[in-house]
Amino acid sequence: MEAETFTLILDLMGTFAFALNGGLTAVRAARVDLVGVITLGMITAMGGGILRDMMLNVQPATFQDWRYLAVAAAGAFIAFAFSWVLHRMAIPIEILDAIGLSVFAVAGAIKAMNFGFGPVQSMILGTVTAVGGGTIRDVLILRVPSVLSEGLYAIPAFVGAALTVAALELELNGVAAAILGASVCWLIRVVGVYFKLNAPRPPRVEPGNLQG
Amino acid sequence: MEAETFTLILDLMGTFAFALNGGLTAVRAARVDLVGVITLGMITAMGGGILRDMMLNVQPATFQDWRYLAVAAAGAFIAFAFSWVLHRMAIPIEILDAIGLSVFAVAGAIKAMNFGFGPVQSMILGTVTAVGGGTIRDVLILRVPSVLSEGLYAIPAFVGAALTVAALELELNGVAAAILGASVCWLIRVVGVYFKLNAPRPPRVEPGNLQG
Amino acid sequence: MEAETFTLILDLMGTFAFALNGGLTAVRAARVDLVGVITLGMITAMGGGILRDMMLNVQPATFQDWRYLAVAAAGAFIAFAFSWVLHRMAIPIEILDAIGLSVFAVAGAIKAMNFGFGPVQSMILGTVTAVGGGTIRDVLILRVPSVLSEGLYAIPAFVGAALTVAALELELNGVAAAILGASVCWLIRVVGVYFKLNAPRPPRVEPGNLQG
Known part of the structure; x- marks a missing residue:
């Protein structure tokens, strides 16, 4: 299997996981x-990437490949x-959702670097890709x-994006950098x-301290 | 009257209807x-088109023609x-608001197709144009x-956008396609x-089922 | 000190003020x-400019100069x-926040004019720059x-942006136009x-009127 096919499969897994989890959250919470469930599921899966692409000033990638739309809707x-x-x-x-978080953080950071954004900016955009849809x-x-309020969600995404960016800046192999960043992100999230x-x-x- | 003038008049009617209804909703609900009322009315009228144009990666059309701003503010x-x-x-x-919904769904879908988006993507962007501002x-x-939660609002918009896109794909006349899509959208909404x-x-x- | 350095210092002061005030609001309210505090502070400082740049269809300026990111995070x-x-x-x-409001309203309006937007559109985008992040x-x-609901916040921003745009349309000196707009905005806000x-x-x- 080529690296590109592998990336696509991971990306679609992430999209599916986010859409599923986003839809379930919608059913539970409101x-x-x-x-509403279809819209909220699809926004969870695609919103982060759309936000990233708006900031990169390019057309959202999710609108250019029907497979993302189909998997998100499913x-x-x-x-x-x-x-x-x-x-x-x-x-x-x-656990599936944590895979989505990892894939999106790493893929978002790499895309930002490919568009010439600086390292810190790319880390931020990787994190936005990962957490934007759920937000x-x-x-x-x-x-x-x-x-914004509980659990570790942005922190693993930022660490994963940062490791990937750092590895790329040190001119490591791209696939190795992505696997490193995604694995660490996934591990922190699951832990x-x-x-x-x-x-x-x-x-x-x-209030208690004031009275004492 | 030419087709273009007709479209402009419909578009401005839709803008007015959405601004009016959006402003009233704001007064009632908060x-x-x-x-706040002016801002919320204008956002209701112009927000969907701005979202669509952000995803098409072009400058929002509502900022390029002062008549939209004036009608929305009014x-x-x-x-x-x-x-x-x-x-x-x-x-x-x-009923006026339903005209806005129909015009925006159809106009949004046509604009997306003109920018080379695929048919399903154009249906989605037509729907976003119609429901984005209110959201x-x-x-x-x-x-x-x-x-997301009640009534039929996104469904008529999506059906209207889908019919228009399908008619254009079948190489029907553009005006006929638009009138078909908008009429069906309006009818479903009003019904x-x-x-x-x-x-x-x-x-x-x-809970009742569990106890039985 | 050159005009550009002066503008940069004001801009960074505004960014710092908005990030500080935004972070404090987040701590108090939720x-x-x-x-959450870092994200909300940075969004308060940078969100308005990002919205403006999305509508101008350019890459957000805050992502191109690391000093904005650093000052906002600080x-x-x-x-x-x-x-x-x-x-x-x-x-x-x-008072510091009012400086941010003034600087952002004026800078946003000038940037919109430089990108060829019309005068009213530039006033609106100046206001969006000033109030978008807090929103x-x-x-x-x-x-x-x-x-949307209390105090004078959008109004001073709009007046400041409008004065600046009007002064530029009358071909006044750019620095004078900016100082005029920002001062009046600041004054209205503080008053x-x-x-x-x-x-x-x-x-x-x-209800009382009905019973009487």
Whole structure:
């Protein structure tokens, strides 16, 4: 199998995972209908890439290849039809979703570098690719985007994008750089889910401290 | 009257209807001031076209012709000043809004095809043109976008865009294709409003079923 | 000091002020973590310019100069670390924020004119530059954007942008036009904060009136 086919398969897996998870989140969190579940699933899968491409000032890649649209629609439709049984499969879906996060973070960072963006900018755009779709979905169903408030989601994406960019800057082999970044991102994400890790919160003056 | 003048008039009618309805929705749903009503009305009218043009990677058309800005601002201002009387005119406003939906869905799909997008992509962008502005408005006033949760709004837009695209692919006359798509969209929307039709909802295990 | 250096310093001051204030707003209003505060602070500082550049159909300027990213990240991080003491410094922060509003409104309008947009369109894009970042932040933390509902925020930005555009149309010196627009914007904003001025609200039939 060639590197390109491998990338395409991973990319479509990520798209499917995000659409499925996005659709399920929509079913769980809000009173939405068929249109809502399909739309929110597809936005979860494609929104991050669209945001990235808007900032790169190019036409969104997801609109140029029908396979992304088809896979995203399929994932969202499966979430609509089978949500009642899929809700019991939280762990395999989280692991699949972590693959999506890793693939999108790395692919987004590489695309930004190919368009001449600087290293830090490419890391940011890789992270935006990975977390952007879920953020738009959360806003549409009136949730504070979970990426801003709990769990480790942006951090593994940023670390994965940063490792990939650093490896490319050090002129490592492109495929090796991508695999390195994606694996580390996936690992941090899965460990974070398992141990329920969180990013630090802003220091506050607790009411209890004032009385003491 | 030439086809172009006819299209322009329809387009401006749609812009006015969306700005008016968007402004009224803002007045009803949230505690907003003059700036809020004008902004939300104009976003309702112009947001869908701006989203479409961002994805086509061109400058938003609404910024290139002052008439769109003027008509959108006028519609929103009328909503601000006369909301107390316009709230009693729900039915004519719904019918006017349905014209906006139809015109925008068809015009958006045609523009996407003219920029070389594929048929399915053009149907999606036509739908985005029609429902995008209202969706941004709903998010700004903290409502789950009604397009995701109730009534038939995206479905008539998608059907209208799809019919237009199909007719153009079959090399029908452009004006005929547009009139066909827009009429069917308008009809489905108005029938949907009249009979309070909804898209199907995700299947759920009802609490009642578990106890039985 | 040259005009360009002066502009850069003002621009970076505005970026810092918006990132600081945006981060503090995030800490106050929502249960967000480190990632959330940094992201929301940076979005407040850079979101308006990104929206403007998307509509101008160019790559966002903030991604092309690492100093904007660095200053935005620094402002947001200071908000994260020192929110407990900065909350007592509301007035100096409001004044600093008003500088950001003025600089962004004027700079946004000038950039739009340089890209060949019409005068009214440039005023609108100047206003979007000034208020866009705070609006995206508010949506992400589920607040009705304050720009739509209270205080004078969009109005000083629009007046500042309009004065600058008008002065440039009258072929005044560019630096003078910018200083004029920014000063008036800053003044209206600060006076508005001090006297708690609001834009007019839509007329309503008050329940009390009906009973009388």
